[in-house]
Amino acid sequence: MKKLILGMAIVASAFVFAQKDANALNAKLQEANKAAMAAYDAKNYAAAAPKFIEVYDLLKSSGQDNKIYMYYAGLSHALANNSEQSIKIYTDLVNSGFTGVETTYTAKEKKSGQVVNFDKATWEVMKKNSDYTDFKTEQSKSIETDLYETLVSLLLNAKKANEALVVIDKGLAKFPNNAKLKEAQTTAYLQSGNTEKFVAGLKEQLAKNPNDAVSWFNLGVMQSKKPETVADALEAFKKAIELKPDFADAYQNLVYTTIGDDSKVVADINALRKDKPDEASKLIDARRERFAKALPFAEGWYKVAPKNIEAVTALKEIYVVTKNLDKVKEMKAKEAELSAAAK
Incomplete structure (x- = not known):
């Protein structure tokens, strides 16, 4: 699953209202904002989230519907792994059409040198106040794509593919x-069980980026599930390894896809040994041939993952079938070594 897209920096703000009766509100805002920023900077995201909501609510009570603080709250909930709360906030923001684009109005207080944020109307009024200077406006960038990408990641992590x-x-x-979003769409199709659209999505991604080893691997996994596309799966796994030579999972899948359902083959051989030995012999020869084809893939797997006991065991079994007794002995010793180390 892809990591959450949580890249927006949170910037501390100061709030000033010109209304005569706003002193108490200003004090609450300053206190809540300070607490939110302190908690966020300390990575105490669970504590930061409700404080950002408090800042939003206090601003809204003064007539400022500044949803950026709800975004900060949603971001903090996500970082605190409070996915349900984060999903709710991000969903509300997306549905509201919030983009994060806003104009900030600032001025510097001469006495303290502090840069202060104002709402537009107050900023215009304060231009006449000799206690302030350096009146500036600045427009922020849109974070709308971030909202969509993060919400989708949250939903996929919560196994809510249809949403x-x-x-x-x-x-x-x-x-x-x-x-x-296109990549996430492919993941969502898989998670929702829509394998045809998942495969179509992978092929679309690979058409645009043929050097994506993971997508080649995923395509191979899906193609290996159907007998008629097993050959395509093998080529997809090989392509993944070509692009990523240490791709252990691709080597593993090459081994098992080449061998096929060996337990069924062994059962069929045992069932035929007594009454139809010739047919059993044909199955044995075909089995040995498949194991021989899988051998270089198993050796490649072991080379890139020498401490993976499954890779060692698979290679040992292939050496058994292909009658390479010296290598069987070597792999048995390695298997014992890894088993002892794991205890």
Whole structure:
């Protein structure tokens, strides 16, 4: 699963209201904002989230619906692994059309040198106040793609693939070339059991980025599930290894896909040995041939993962079938060594 997209920096703010009766509100805002920032900076995200919500609520009570603080709250909940709370906030933000684009209005207080944030109307009024200077405006960048990407990641992590697909469709309608949403869409198809769309999504990704080893591997996994596409699966795994030579999982899948359902073959051989020995012999020869084809893949797997006992055992069994007794002995010793080390 992809990591959450949590890249936006949180910037401390100071709040000033011009109303005569706003002193108490200002004090509460300063206190809540200070507590939120302190908790966030200390990585106490569970404590930061409700404080950011408090800042939002206090601002809203003064007529400022500044949803950036709800974004900060959702971000903090995500970092605290409070996924349900984070999902709710991000969903509300996406549905509200919030983009994060806002204009900040600041001025410097001459006496303290502190840069202070104002709402637009107050900022215009304060221009006449000789106690302030350096009046500036600044517009922030849109974080709308971040909202969609993070919400989708949260939903997929929570195994809510169908809900994720709804958000992805909505996001792609706005940002049709967003690679992260397209990749997430493929993951969501798999998670929801829609394997045909998952495979189609992988092929679409590979058409755009043929050097994506993980997508080649995932395509191979899906193709290996059907007898008619096993050959395609083998080629996909080989492509993954070509792009990522230490791709142990791709080597492993090459081994087992090449060998096939060996337990069934062995059962068939045992059932035929007595009454139909010739047919049993044909199955034995075909089995040995498959193991011989799997041998270089197993050796490659062992080379990139020499401490993986499953790789050692698989290689040992292939040497048994292909009658390489010296190598069988070597792998048995390695298997015993790894088993002892694991205790």
